Amino acid sequence: MIRVLLVEDNSSDAFLVETLLEEGVRMEYRTHRVKSQAEAVSALTQQAFDVCLLDLTLPDASGFSALIDIQEKAPLMPVLILTGINDTALAKRAVGRGAQDYLLKDEMEINGLVRAIDYAMERKRLEKELFQRANYDALTGLASRDMFLSRLSMMLARAERSGSRIAVLFIDLDRFKPINDVHGHDAGDEALKLVAQRIKASLRAYDTPARFGGDEFAVLLEGIDSPRDAAVIAQKIIKALSQPMPYHAHQLEISTSIGIAFSGAHASASLLLQQSDIAMYHAKKEGGGACQFYAESMHDEALARISMEEDLRTALEAGELKLYYQPCVAPDGGAVLGVEVLLRWAHPERGLLCAHEFLPAAEEARLMPQIAQWMCSQLRHDIAMINAHALPSLGIAVNLSVSQLDVPDLAQWLSPLAQADFLGDHRLAVEICEDAIAPISGSRFMALAKLHEMGIGLHLDHFGCSALPLTTLCSLPFSLLKLDRSLIGGIGQKPADNVLVSAAIMLAHHLGMKAGAVGVETPGQALALKAQACDVMQGFFTVEPMTIEQLMLWLAKK
Secondary structure (H helix, E strand, O other), rough: OEEEEOOOOOOHHHHHHHHHHHOOOOOOEEEEEEOOHHHHHHHHHHHOOOOEEEEEOOOOOOOHHHHHHHEEEEHOOOOOEEOOOOOOOHHHHHHHOOOOOEEEEEHHHHHHHHHHHHHHHHHHHHHHHHHEEEEEOOOOOOOHHHHHHHHHHHOOOHHHOOOEEEEEEEEEOOHHHHHHHHOOOOHHHHHHHHHHHHHHHHOOOOOOOEEOOEEEEEEEOOOOOOOHHHHHHHHOOOHHHHHOEEEOOEEEEEEEEEEEEEOOOOOOHHHHHHHHHHHHHHHHOOOEEEEEEOOOHHHHHHHHHHHHHHHHHHHHHOEEEEEEEEEEEEOOOOOOOEEEEEEEEEEEOEEEEEHHHHHHHHOOOOOOOHHHHHHHHHHHHHHHHHHHHOOOOOOEEEOHHHHHHOOHHHHHHHHHHHHHHHHHHOOOEEEEEHHOOOOOOHHHHHHOOOOOOOOEEEEEEEEOOOOOHHHHHHOOOOOOEEEEEHHHHOOOOOOHHHHHHHHHHHHHHOOOOOOOOOOOOHHHHHHHHHOOOOEEEEOOOOOOHHHHHHHHHHHHHO
């Protein structure tokens, strides 16, 4: 059944059209006739039609006013002009205004009319499909980036005229990548669709949610009176997305970081979106599940981060990255038990930078795979130098960041380092900060278990600096527990610090681990650790981090 809106004031012409449509052989047509522009608009408010046949010479219409009003009311409905005016120029103008065809009443016959309607509906269907593809996300049905920016520009112009304000929320999902890695992309797609539904359910009817691709979403809020109103909606989204998402027998867990930017004088769509993105980055640095408002100070920090990312790319090519080694010794200062591999950047202007000063920028710029590959190659070269000089066997500990722990082929990347012919008598271990596994996800647990199966040792670094459940500590096969420097700062001087350190060392020993301490800087700290049966000591009191050449000289003397 094809519903036809016939806008025709001439009864004989209307009768002719209705008769022709009744004789249609392929489809059944149901015609609803109106006699004026006003009646047509009224009919469209009451019901939907598949196609409109419009006479331009109506008693209350002028020029293309009826065509324009009908298109505004039903933009997806094809309109065919039905007229007695044989004017090529007028026909071109009508099609230019959006009419699908221009039919002459004197030339109408059944096959031609039916074919014109069929063609018009098919063209409109294709237009709608192309519009949908261009302006809406295929997976979630939310607005696309282009549609979002277009609507944002229109709303900014409206807000500037009315003196109102709008807000943009930039939403990025935390811990989404492990869902794809562990459960597959089908699970990731289902999670994204559910995220879209929950975001939409958290908004007002006239707000605009969009998906920019990957795990990035945005929301356009119109008529926001205060930052508090935007924060309330942001917190509602955060709460909705923090709930587990069912997928078959699993419960998928994610969180979200949200940046909020407000429109100001002469704000552009691209600027507002950039500001909300910068604010989101600051929210993500808080660890997820947070929202941040944009502040001018963030802009300078963003520029500095971008500059560092560009410098890092150059550093990889220019050979500015270096490996340093810090020995781990027995508390009596004698035996060398191993070395921790430390990444440094010999920045041409800022000097020697520690890893924590540039690795966040490297992770943001997705440079970690290249850096990890360089580290692997350099470490093989350095250990080959140690082996060539018949220096003592050592434990080699490599630090892993949170993002590296989430890499699906982590075991494959470390496999070349764990090869016996490469290490010789040396033992490979990885060090993971306590906050990277507090709490630990299923994917990270499996990654650590796989490393243990490969014979790679597991060291828990910075123990005592975050809320790690003891059940998690018991469930993972760590061989070394390294106490954070904050625990040993007052050891030997403050009774409370002595108690804490003693309890931590005893815990490690009872769980079958060795106990170590980092940041040892004074003889008093070293003596106290030795008295409490600490197994490994590391810090400036023993020796500072050194290059491979310096390490070889130091080992030769030892």
